[in-house]
Amino acid sequence: MNQLVSSGRAAGAKQGLIIQLASSLTIMGSVMIAPMLPKITMEFAAKDPGSVDIIPLIVAAPALAIALFAPIAGVLADVLGRKRMLLIGCLLYALFGALPAVIADLKIIVLSRLLFGCAEAIIMTCCTTLIADYWAPADRMRYINRQVITIGVVGALFFIIGGIAGEGSWRTPFFLYLAPLLIIPSVILWLWEPDRRAEETSVPNRPQQKIASTVAGSYFLIFAGMVTCFVVTVQTPTVLVGLGVTSTSLIGAAAGLAILCTLLGSVAWPFVRERIGVARVNAFLLWFMACGLFVLSLAQSYPVVLVAMVLQGFGAGFLVSNASLPLLMKLPVGLRARGIGGFTSSLYLGQFASPLIVAVIATPFGGIPRGLSTAILIWGCMTAFIGLGWLLVSFSESRHHVQAHHS
Known part of the structure; x- marks a missing residue:
């Protein structure tokens, strides 16, 4: 039974669907607009050649805004309430998302995209927090994984939809950002603000040091994992x-192909996690992604690059669910939203930092593209080393469990 942890109200499939659909709004932030960049460049570069340098910010600005604003969004959700902030986030998403369709100034468009990213940060933080608020620990794993799968499917669909909508004008896809207005009535009718005081009295206090180590581990894993994911996403076209x-x-x-394999990894995650545990899954997924980087760095043909996509994509499918699960299980209710906000920030910081890290590593080897393969290989080695660290953590946890059982 999917019982709400913090009150007597029962959350089920209806609430899960609303949260999953709201979560998927975040992936629409970039996938619909990326195919429009050539048309946007043609229009603005014809008027002002210097504008070419800031046009990529139309895609990149929301990720940076999410990374910077997500911790603030978490604090606001803990103070003002999850449902209230989710409604505010949906309204701001629709407003700032559609704004570029009707304005002509490129700098204002970039500014609107930064504010749009703040709205995305609110939505993602509140949706993930509500999963922990609404469902008992045994059910959280299932719903967080459904959230990841839904985001992947919607991202693939809207990559195509955005391209089709933009055939006539690059402005048309921006009107699709009005979609949250269709979700708002469902949020008002079928979601509710959890009674956090009830859960605070029912959940035993955990040592602060244990909570801090859980948060640090999840943040570091998602940051490093997203850097690795975006090495493939950003650098594969150059390769x-x-x-x-x-x-x-x-x-x-x-x-x-990488997206498809990521979805397959997300589907496989519950079965693998149940058999080998969270820490060993961390090692497993990092090694899969590292192998993808090794193959990509050495690739001499298109089919070999596809092999790299399969390896990296499958490992990436485990990442978000496995990294966020300890937070959803162990964070006290009063700190849950801000903890998830920090996690969301780390995720998008990893995306934003990935090309910068690769560029820095490649510099001593001739820069990009000359030193790209070497940089990819070096980061692959670092990813594999981090995976080894998680394997050692899993051995330590197993030893502590055995000692606790005997005592």
Whole structure:
């Protein structure tokens, strides 16, 4: 039975669907607009050639805003309430998301995208926190995984929808950001603010040191994991061009294969986690992703790059669910939203930092593209080393469990 932890109200499939759909709004932030960048560049570069340098911010600005604002969103959700902040986030998402469709100034468009990212931070933080608020620990694992799968499926769909909508004008896809207005009535009718005081009295206090180590481990894992994910996402087109593959269809097919494998990894996650535990899954997923980087760095043909996409994508499918699960299980209710806010910030900081980290590593080897393969190989080694650290953590946890059982 899916029983709400903090009150007598029962949360079930209806609440789960609303939260999953609201969560998927965050992936729409970038996937719908990325295919429009060539058209946006053509229009603004014709008027002002210097604008070419800031056009990529239309895609990148929301991720930076999420990374910076998510901790604040978490604090606000803990203080003002999850449902209230979710409604505010949906309204701001629709307002700032659709604004570029009707304004002509490029700098104002970029500003609107930064504010749009703040709205995304609110939505993602509140939705993930509500999963922990509404469901008992045994059910949280299932709903957090459904959230990850829904985001992946919606992202793939809206990558296509955005491209189709933008055939006539690059402004048209921005009107799709009005979608949250359709979700708001469901949020008002079928979601509720959890009674956090009831849960505070029913959940035993945990040592502060244990909570701090859980938070630090989850934050570090999601940051490093997202850096690795975006090495593949951002650098694969450059690798393919270096191999003589310039077809956008072939490059897109490689990205699509990675997304498919990520979804497969998300589906497999509950079964693998149940058998080997969270810490060993961390080692497993990092080693899969590291193998993907090793193959990508050495690839000499398109089929070999596809092998790298399979390895990296499958490992990435475990990442978000496994990294966030300890937070959802162990954070006290009064700190839960701000803890999830920090997690969301670390996730998007990893995305934002990934190309910068690769560029720094590549610099001594001739920069990009000359030193790209070496940089990818070096970061792959670092990813594998972090995976080894998590394996040692799993051995330590197993030893503590055995000692506790005997005592």
